[in-house]
Amino acid sequence: MDPDSLSFIFLNACIINNFVLSMFLGICPFLGVSGKRDTALRMGAAVIFVMLVSSACAYGINALLVKLNVEYLRLICYIAVIASAVQLVEMFIKKFSPGLFRALGIFLPLITTNCAILGLALFQTQREYNFFQCLAFALGAGGGFTLALMIMSGLREELDLADVPNVVKGAALTLILAGILSLAFMGFAGLGG
Amino acid sequence: MTTATDTTPAPQAQAANSFAMIRTLSGIALVSGVLLALVYQATFDIIKANKEEAVKNAVFAVLPGLSEAHPPVAFGLNPDTGELVELASDGDVLAEGFEKIYVGFDDAGQFVGVALPASGQGYGDVIRVMYGYTPAAEQITGLKILESKETPGLGDRIGKEPFLDNFRGMDVKMDDARESLLHAIQWVKHGEKTEPWQVDGISGATISSTAIARMLRESTQRLLPAVNAKLDELKDAG
């Protein structure tokens, strides 16, 4: 598969170099929100939304910064863009789908300080993706995040019913599970040639 | 979502509030912008020198017998159009389609060879390398990994011996028409190398080592004809 193709970028971000299990981005929400399948799915959906919007905006802002030769303002601009993107997405969803808004609840504002979004913007800049590659990257990253979240929440829901020693409960267990998942995902290396 | 209970202040107080908000944010933004511009200026030269040092080290690592007295000269080469542009300094930005190449000279100021770039997707992320090419002997003289995120202990063996030995004296002879290589660079399984244009793979690091072979094959096929076409100009740069 051509490494610059949209499908490879999507596959790479989603599975081969999964954002959570391989690149260590978005661990905080991954630990915090992976308790139930329902909330996990909603968080994942919110993240995909925000990633697509932020990715597009970051691409535009970066082009502007490079033209004006003020690249040292990039980090600040990205943060501002992401925060605004989250606000916009929130207002948009509130207006056009109040049901979805209620379902997503507090997750949207929480995403602002999610390192996965900023990481997405930084990586796409570093790899110098064009606009469509950025979108494919964002879709893959969000999809991969949701995938990891769904798997983890399924596992944790099952484990809730099991007899787990107190010492391991909570973050320690989630991390060890994440390690096993990460190990499993390493098997995807070389996918797509 | 519950709406926060808001004691709506009187209009004057609200205006004062908005003013305070704008004042704070713009004040901090201004100071921050100035501070960053200062730091950027202060570190610009150091960072530039660091980058040039790194490039020089790479060029010296891939071409034999280079001289400090005659530092490498940077060029921009467009393999599709065959255009060659000499760069005033290594930091110059290249136009679309151009790749940066470096010409190396020995103590006598004589042309030694050209250091060429190659890159491609490895196991972890994109791998960037530089390799040295001597048109006289029609060989690759060395390879240096510039950037790689390969697996430590396995894939990162592409940056170590004995893998790097593959690229000392690698045959990249061209055909009589000087349009393409006689033998494309080929990856073979570890221990099965018989020809000087083959890359002896690393067992346990198949993806990383095939990636190197692939990117060199592509790069040589793309750049070597253009380099040979402009050889006289490159030799004169010393």
Add this chain to the structure above:
Amino acid sequence: MANNNRHGPSDMETFLRGLWEENPVFVMLLGMCPTLAVTNTVMNCIAMGLAASFVLVMSSVLVSLFRKFIPKQVRIATFILIIATFVTIVDYVIQAISLELYASLGAFIQLIVVNCIILGRAEAYASKNNVKKAAIDALGMGAGFTFALLCLGVVRELLGSGTLLGYPVLGSHFEPWAVMILPPGAFFVLGTWLLIFNAMRERSARKAREKAA
């Protein structure tokens, strides 16, 4: 730990709290992303710890200094702006010091800006206390974060490469556990450390209960 000092915790107590009792990584479970990502060598840990501590201290000090002038509605935006400025400064300084170090830390230097520890401390402490207290609290949290990084880094580099700070320590017969430098290893080591810390806290809590009984 009951502190009956009428004037609040002493400076040393504030500092030690960030290091141990309210360790940002092991207790408050913040800042996990960099803890997992940059701990494959001890050198990276030290660099990241110093960088994050610098940003933490500088932003806490500034937030505390201007706390009376920052309106409530824009406080998060202001905090982030201040933090982002210092992170960018650190980014350029590290590039000037060593391009190699910069390459191995990757994007995680810039990701310090969304490190929940820094924003969390600005919000919870620096904006409500004077400059000296904010600075000491920040130092304590930075030390705690660096301590956590080192806990992981030492284990991962030792078992994953057989070296410490690049110096071979375990001899040439040691077959490195490659998994330790890879992502799964990071998860396992952090999970194990959390397990150990939980066990230790549970044991001391139980002892305290037995003593009180």
